[in-house]
Amino acid sequence: MPHTQETQTENKETRKNLLECARKEFLGKGYMKASLRNICKDAGVTTGALYFFFKDKEDLFGALVEEPL
16 A cells, blocks of 8 residues: 555654654663653654654664764
8 A cells, every 4th residue: 555645744754753852862861761662752652653663772863863974
């Protein structure tokens, strides 16, 4: 089933929101103490939604630091 333009836009916004919430969590608590549950809560999504976009905590962190590097 192909994604509609609306779904693709929603996915981009959700991913962007997750990255922003993750950035705040990692900056505030550091990598080891950062919580995926808190990131999801702040982003207003389920943990399943996070795993749709990112394999794990390391993958999420990598997506954050990849662009600046």
